[in-house]
Amino acid sequence: MNGTEVDAEQPVIDDTLVRRLVSSQFPHWADLAVRPVAHGGWDNRTFHLGDQMVVRLPSAAHYAEQVEKEQRWLPRLAPSLPLPIPTPLAHGEPAEGYPWRWSIYRWIDGDTAAPERIADLRDFATQLAQFLFALQRIDPRGGPAPGPHNFHRGGALATYDAETRQAIALLQGKIDVGAATDVWEAALATSWCGSPVWIHGDAGLGNLLVRGGRLSAVIDFGNMGVGDPACDLSIAWTLFAGASRDAFREVLAIDADTWARGRAWTLWKALIVAAGLTNSNAVEAANPWRVIDGVLEG
Structure with missing residues (x-):
């Protein structure tokens, strides 16, 4: 965690939730396999979506604002940087009991x-x-x-x-x-x-x-x-x-x-x-x- 606050509202985030979110909001990707990413992070829960994408869901309310920020700014920063950074592909909405916006990114090997x-x-x-x-x-x-x-x-x-x-x-x-x-x-x-x-x-x-x-x-x-x-x-x-x-x-x-x-x-x-x-x-x-x-x- 990046600070001392602890959020009381922490929904259960698992592959079942991710499948439901993807199926309902991005049905063209509904058939892709979903599985957790090893060492998927602290601020977000991260899941593979097929072989070429990754789903990231904020793990608590105080991380949720970061989604909008990454969606807006990462595409603007990337062309000026000497190494790859995450590429946003889709912007998910709250649903299925999950209360915050979330993202799908292109998977980066490494x-x-x-x-x-x-x-x-x-x-x-x-x-x-x-x-x-x-x-x-x-x-x-x-x-x-x-x-x-x-x-x-x-x-x-x-x-x-x-x-x-x-x-x-x-x-x-x-x-x-x-x-x-x-x-x-x-x-x-x-x-x-x-x-x-x-x-x-x-x-x-x-x-x-x-x-x-x-x-x-x-x-x-x-x-x-x-x-x-x-x-x-x-x-x-x-x-x-x-x-x-x-x-x-x-x-x-x-x-x-x-x-x-x-x-x-x-x-x-x-x-x-x-x-x-x-x-x-x-x-x-x-x-x-x-x-x-x-x-x-x-």
Whole structure:
């Protein structure tokens, strides 16, 4: 999950529901097989539709607004990007007891990125930085400003100040409280002074695909928006280190203040997961202590 709110209304989303939705709204695809996608995501439930398409349904109300955003903006962003991103094919309506709009996309081949699937981490870091660099240079006019729809990605760190300090207090004796507070407060003292730029909002391993050991596609733009790009830097500490981290920063030409805010965004998420202040996916739940240590080391 991307924040601390938990939605009480979470419908049962399974292949039976997907078949009913597709059959009633897109009968020309009714005969295609439906089966869950392995590692289908946290914000959405994802299902194969035949061999060439995928159905994505928001898993809770606070993810539902992302559907409209992806439908509108992904086709506009795609031509300017160096790697494939999801292509919307159809826009579903609430029905069959399912309360939100949903999407059908073209399937993108590839494996979810994981360290053991990446042939050269420095090359991977360079590829991802080049993608983000291209994304940031797309005209941001009319793009969605940070807000609840993307859990304030691209907005001010101060939005999560109270939550971060609560997590630090809860982790007293388990982390270096002084160091964590210093990292957080140093970042709070900075701000993005440039024009807003496009952000992915969740450029982590779960949203990156690899083929042949190299980055092949970037998926799940539900947290996209226009604002401060610092939130897209977290992978510098969750995956990269040493030469790969240096390459990532060099390609993006990140200034010291933006780097500090990226470090703080990474720390915030790891702290609230470690402190139990948010539900989290399996990857996040397994790694917060490692990430905290990495951020505090630099």
